[in-house]
Amino acid sequence: MPLGMIEGFYGRTYSWSQRRELVTFLASQGYDHYFYAPKADSSLRSDWTKKHDPRQVRALRAFGEHCKRRGVTWGIGLSPLTADSDREHDDKVSNDLLGRVEDLMTLSIDHLFILFDDMHGHDSLAERQCAMVDLVRRRFPVRLIVCPTYYSTSHV
DSSP: OOOOEEOOOSSOOOOOOHHHHHHHHHHHOOOOEEEEEOTTTTTTTTTTOOOOOOOHHHHHHHHHHHHHHHHOOOEEEEEOOTTTTTTOOOHHHHHHHHHHHHHHTTOOEEEEEEOOOTTTOOOOOOHHHHHHHHHHHOOSSSEEEOOOOOOSTTOO
C-alpha cells in the first residue's frame, strides 16, 4: 500500500531544511509520497492565481529534486476557489486555473491536488468543482487528486 504525507495544515510551516529531513526519514521508513499544500502558502490558497516568487520557485524545485533522489514522488496542493472567486465568471476562473496549473507543472510535480476543502458551499458548488477538475484533467498529464468541499456529513 502506498504511504505518504500531506503537509496541508494550518499554522507555521516547516522550513525547507525540515522538509528535506522529513522526506529522508519518510523514505527510510518506506513512504513514497510527499504532498506540499500548507495552508499558509498564499500562492496556493488565498492568492492562488499569483505565481510563487522566484525564490520560492527555486526552493520548490530543489525540494522536488530532493524527493525524487530519495525515491519519493511529490505533489502540490492548489485551492483554486476562494470566498471571493467561487462565483466569479467561469471563463476568468478557468483561464486563471489553467495558467496556474501550467506554472506548477514547470516544477516537475508527480501529483496535483485540487483542494476545495474549507469553503462555504452553495447549490452549484459541486458542479463547478467537477467542471474545474475536468478542465485540468483534460489538459495536463499529471496524477490528479481532489478533495471536495464536503467529504463528510459533519457540516449538516
